[in-house]
Amino acid sequence: MSAKSAEKETDPRLTVSLAGVKLRTPLLTASGTCGYGPEYADVLDYSRLGGFTTKSVTLHERPGNEPQRIVEVQAGILNAIGLANVGLQRFIAEKIPYIREMPTRVFVNVAGYKQEDYVAVCEALDEFDCLAGLELNVSCPNVSDGLMFGTSPELLRRLIEAVRKVVRRRLLIVKLSPNVTDIAAMARAAIDGGAQVLSLINTYVGMAINAKTRRPLLANVIGGLSGPAIKPLALFNVHRVYREVAQRNNIPLIGMGGAQSVTDVIEFMLAGASAVGIGTALFVDPALPVKIADALGEYLHSNNIASASELVGKLALPQ
Amino acid sequence: MPSTLLPKRVCACDSAVIEVAHPCRDHVRVKVAVPGFPASVPGQFVELRCGQAGTNAPRERCWTDHGPTEAFETSWLTREPYLRRPFSIADRTGDEQGAQVEIISRHIGPGTAFLDVLKVGDTLNLTGPLGHGFDLPSPNRSAILVGGGVGIPPLLYMSRVLAAEKHRGAHLVLGAMSRDLFPVTCSESPAEDGRPRRCLQLPGGAPYAATVTTDDGTIGLRGRVTDGWQRLADREQLSDPIVYACGPSAMLRGVAVLTRSLGWDCQLCIERNMGCGMGTCLSCVTRVRDESRPAGWRWALACSEGPVFDRDLLVEEWDHAAR
Numbered sequence: 001m002s003a004k005s006a007e008k009e010t011d012p013r014l015t016v017s018l019a020g021v022k023l024r025t026p027l028l029t030a031s032g033t034c035g036y037g038p039e040y041a042d043v044l045d046y047s048r049l050g051g052f053t054t055k056s057v058t059l060h061e062r063p064g065n066e067p068q069r070i071v072e073v074q075a076g077i078l079n080a081i082g083l084a085n086v087g088l089q090r091f092i093a094e095k096i097p098y099i100r101e102m103p104t105r106v107f108v109n110v111a112g113y114k115q116e117d118y119v120a121v122c123e124a125l126d127e128f129d130c131l132a133g134l135e136l137n138v139s140c141p142n143v144s145d146g147l148m149f150g151t152s153p154e155l156l157r158r159l160i161e162a163v164r165k166v167v168r169r170r171l172l173i174v175k176l177s178p179n180v181t182d183i184a185a186m187a188r189a190a191i192d193g194g195a196q197v198l199s200l201i202n203t204y205v206g207m208a209i210n211a212k213t214r215r216p217l218l219a220n221v222i223g224g225l226s227g228p229a230i231k232p233l234a235l236f237n238v239h240r241v242y243r244e245v246a247q248r249n250n251i252p253l254i255g256m257g258g259a260q261s262v263t264d265v266i267e268f269m270l271a272g273a274s275a276v277g278i279g280t281a282l283f284v285d286p287a288l289p290v291k292i293a294d295a296l297g298e299y300l301h302s303n304n305i306a307s308a309s310e311l312v313g314k315l316a317l318p319q
Numbered sequence: 320m321p322s323t324l325l326p327k328r329v330c331a332c333d334s335a336v337i338e339v340a341h342p343c344r345d346h347v348r349v350k351v352a353v354p355g356f357p358a359s360v361p362g363q364f365v366e367l368r369c370g371q372a373g374t375n376a377p378r379e380r381c382w383t384d385h386g387p388t389e390a391f392e393t394s395w396l397t398r399e400p401y402l403r404r405p406f407s408i409a410d411r412t413g414d415e416q417g418a419q420v421e422i423i424s425r426h427i428g429p430g431t432a433f434l435d436v437l438k439v440g441d442t443l444n445l446t447g448p449l450g451h452g453f454d455l456p457s458p459n460r461s462a463i464l465v466g467g468g469v470g471i472p473p474l475l476y477m478s479r480v481l482a483a484e485k486h487r488g489a490h491l492v493l494g495a496m497s498r499d500l501f502p503v504t505c506s507e508s509p510a511e512d513g514r515p516r517r518c519l520q521l522p523g524g525a526p527y528a529a530t531v532t533t534d535d536g537t538i539g540l541r542g543r544v545t546d547g548w549q550r551l552a553d554r555e556q557l558s559d560p561i562v563y564a565c566g567p568s569a570m571l572r573g574v575a576v577l578t579r580s581l582g583w584d585c586q587l588c589i590e591r592n593m594g595c596g597m598g599t600c601l602s603c604v605t606r607v608r609d610e611s612r613p614a615g616w617r618w619a620l621a622c623s624e625g626p627v628f629d630r631d632l633l634v635e636e637w638d639h640a641a642r
Contacts (some may be wrong), residue, residue, distance in 0.1 A: 035599040039623075042329040043446065043597075055599075063618050070594045070602035072402050077594065084601045084618065227401060283402055283595040284368060286446075287331060 076227020160193025242272025467566025
């Protein structure tokens, strides 16, 4: 690490806390856009990152969907990867040794199709001190009744309760899906179940059609929309969950959804996010979280703001 | 191990456009100066940030099976291309401190439309070199470099690398649908009987004689690259050559079948729909043989395990063609 980066790394204005876990900057990578660590090591300086969130890990290895898996749309992308991942065993054997050496907080995104799967993966990962926390991806259908965990408050609460019992040493984060009628109800259910932090939002369901061939562009037909196209929707969801649920319960939020500039990050923090995930924009510029953190430091300095956390929830609403 | 301890393999930086040429109607060749570009091999690629926010995309021509139509404009076609676009390295000179990298782009959509109008002095943001390239042949082994259309660029880079290594016995077989889609300028007419000639006009000169084919016969031999190559194989007594190929999947299947029947080794550079180019988005999957899996295959990422694969690994290019 160069002296210059070490100096920037210690800029105390940027330090934020997520339910007791200190982050060097409020900038995180969002799950599914940064692999497991080695992929971006040449172009993203992890020693200057607030935190790193891995691709989802499931109990068993998943090959993922048929291609085409990704489509570029206006101001973003649609993806239907199908939770392709190496599975818990190979994650521990092949990815944890690298993660152990990463000079940043690492959060592992956990997905499943049965409550028992989530519990098994979380119980195993809770043992690893190199992990700062576990983020539950609840936007998966439950095989027992076909309902998405993240769309039924009762199902979600029971899932989090079960996971809470086995996650004793890691921060428990729940990533909310926006594809629901009432995201505040989901946030309440997750907190009732024992979530310590909420991250929002996951992708919006969407599709793309090739008019010439009259076929869907994604082999999976539907996919998740991400990128700047969803930023106003994400801001609204963060704002709503912060005002209606998180603030009064003292639950920090990780905001995400199309953020790709320092202004975007400030907007998410004003809406109520304590930290902000950069996702799809990493495909365009993997070094973005570090560039944004530098710009945020300059913004705080030039506006005489002592700490980034002072921005959280400071949206000036009409009286 | 943390790769911060290892030498960098990939750079992400702004490069300066130092040369722009239009070798044919639909292609543009762009040369950029890159301050710190790690060592690269033919078959590797770069990811280019084609548009910049705030600029208007040039009008786009819509590509149909019958050729480009008149320029027209819709919000879809003129949008800012969000993702980077992958391009094979068409040439690379210079060392890690000061490299010059060339790419050849076919104007086909909203991303490539930006490249089509680049000028000397413009800035182009680049990530690379990415992916796994061709394995170079041993010095005495004949090599056949087969390129089709916009798959030609990595073979040009390969020919330059082989020439620099004083490799003898490399043969180029390059084809396109028509003259307007042949991404290399010819200094003389390529032979219509497929005879190899030093007809290519490349920066620094053509290192090897080339056989040129077009589907419509507007330049070179009328036919497919595989026709041109059979003329070559008839004429030259090639023993145990290795074939390197890049081009449309139908061409790659043809090359796979032919090399297999001849018992020749073959490496194929494939193209897949990519998101990040660096192994994180998991989009550019292709089936590769893997006997350790119950299905006998697994998904491999074209961006990091490829884009160059051994022919026998590729299920879609080889197995499906053989059926």
